[in-house]
Amino acid sequence: MTPTDISVTAVERWIESPLKQFVEDAQALLALLLNASGQVLGQHGFTRAVDVMAACALAAAIHASSSELGRLMQGSPFGALHHAGRGRQLFLAAPETARGTLVFLTVFDSASSLGIVQLYFEELRARLAEAAPPPRSSAPVVLAQDFESDLDRNLALLFHR
């Protein structure tokens, strides 16, 4: 499978290539990139918008909780989080870009490994940092009243609704 065969959908074009490359290199089953408030930016492996929405909300919550726990325990947010399941494993980390801190969630099985995912996540982090355009001067602030409509717009873009 070449990166061109891998189906990655992204809200903005600069996300597509780094995400595709990660999925190809790390043999990830699922990959999700979102902003810290839980708005989806790109995904691989999901077939239903509702699953993306739920995964984004949970990933943003886990990231917020673990960051806060890190601040409480060691004065700074914890780094990446790894959760090993019976058949599948989860890796969650927060790459920094010019567009701010993003949240990256990936799920992998025995075709990959934690070491491989960590290795290619570092490459993804570098590619995203390089590819991210500077923040728009009129970048919209995420407001509670707009959250749902923004989320719907992003999901519609990803799933061509």
Add this chain to the structure above:
Amino acid sequence: MTPSVSGPAPSGALSPFAAALDALARQRGVVGALVVSEHDGIVVDANVHTGVRAPTVAALAASLYRKARLSADAAGLGHASYVELVASHGRLCMAGRDDTVLVLIAEPHAASGLLRVAMLQALQAVP
């Protein structure tokens, strides 16, 4: 001589792999010896020269060893006890048991026969 860097050493205590890794690292032409978890691709312990990217080597070597082991099994060849990758600037030797993979990074002039024997002996010695 390039200084060596030892891997995770919990609070002054020697890891159970230290003796095996030291013995491997003393072989002529060896620039690094690592104990890696095959399942996770993570360094368990290491004795490598400065500049060797141990986590990267560990992740990729564990993946390579695993695929070689599965290939041998699928071809009906049984257990793959030893895997060696010869590259233009050196060789990568891997031997595994259960979830443990010993990985050796060696220069091209290293005696591969001696390395193989040393690795298989070290593998018997590791817990």
